[in-house]
Amino acid sequence: MPSIRLPHDAKAGPTKPEVRAVTLSKLGLTPADHFVEVGSCTGAVTIEAARRAGRVTALERKPERLEVTRKNLAANDVGDADVELVAAEAPEGLPDDADALFLGGSRNFEAVLDHAVETDVDRVVMNVSRLEVAGRAVEAFRDRGILDEVAQFQASHGYELAGATSFDSDNPVYLVAGGAGDDEGSGDEDAEASGVSDA
Numbered sequence: 001m002p003s004i005r006l007p008h009d010a011k012a013g014p015t016k017p018e019v020r021a022v023t024l025s026k027l028g029l030t031p032a033d034h035f036v037e038v039g040s041c042t043g044a045v046t047i048e049a050a051r052r053a054g055r056v057t058a059l060e061r062k063p064e065r066l067e068v069t070r071k072n073l074a075a076n077d078v079g080d081a082d083v084e085l086v087a088a089e090a091p092e093g094l095p096d097d098a099d100a101l102f103l104g105g106s107r108n109f110e111a112v113l114d115h116a117v118e119t120d121v122d123r124v125v126m127n128v129s130r131l132e133v134a135g136r137a138v139e140a141f142r143d144r145g146i147l148d149e150v151a152q153f154q155a156s157h158g159y160e161l162a163g164a165t166s167f168d169s170d171n172p173v174y175l176v177a178g179g180a181g182d183d184e185g186s187g188d189e190d191a192e193a194s195g196v197s198d199a
């Protein structure tokens with residue numbers, strides 16, 4: 001059973017349920033958190049985050065996709081009072097008091113990470129599907145001393161084939177995670193411990 005409904009579609013989304021589950025577990029959202037999403041698109045992550053975080057701000061650079069976010073939020077009984085929708089291309093429009101930041105869109109991601117460092121965002125997670133962007137993202141997190149973890153994962157879905165079960169696989173996703181607000185949880189030593197050292 002899907003945990004959310006997405007009756008309205010947009011070209012670039014949605015983030016798949018299995019990827020959302022891992023992403024949200026890394027973000028560790030609580031009612032005390034202000035969660036900010038860059039690139040809300042279908043709103044799939046926004047909806048799940050709104051069920052966990054006390055405050056949610058969702059940015060989307062394409063107005064028609066922000067409208068899809070708005071409609072899917074409404075379809076899941078998430079109202080305007082629960083989520084602030086911002087039509088902007090980050091870093092423009094980013095608030096200064098986020099506790100957790102998710103980059104589902106990668107435009108200007110270095111500047112978005114600079115803002116996260118400047119404003120001490122406690123948890124930062126970025127999802128990337130393209131290999132070259134993933135490499136640049138890992139370097140950008142490491143250069144800013146906020147890299148804790150890199151994971152690559154891929155879900156496969158079973159379907160019936162000749163009375164047995166075969167699988168269709170989704171595209172692999174790279175997840176880059178860290179945090180600017182916690183000195184103990186970032187930096188090269190922790191990166192090495194997480195198995196992401198260059199050595």
Ligand SMILES: C[S@@+](CC[C@H](N)C(=O)[O-])C[C@H]1O[C@@H](n2cnc3c(N)ncnc32)[C@H](O)[C@@H]1O
Pocket residue numbers: 012013014015016038039040041042043044045059060061062065088089090091104105106107108109
């Ligand atoms: C892969 S989609 C995100 C999918 C979304 N998490 C979902 O579940 O539907 C990336 C989205 O990020 C948006 N985007 C990319 N860079 C952005 C930026 N710097 N600021 C705001 N939106 C951005 C794109 O327009 C696109 O809609």
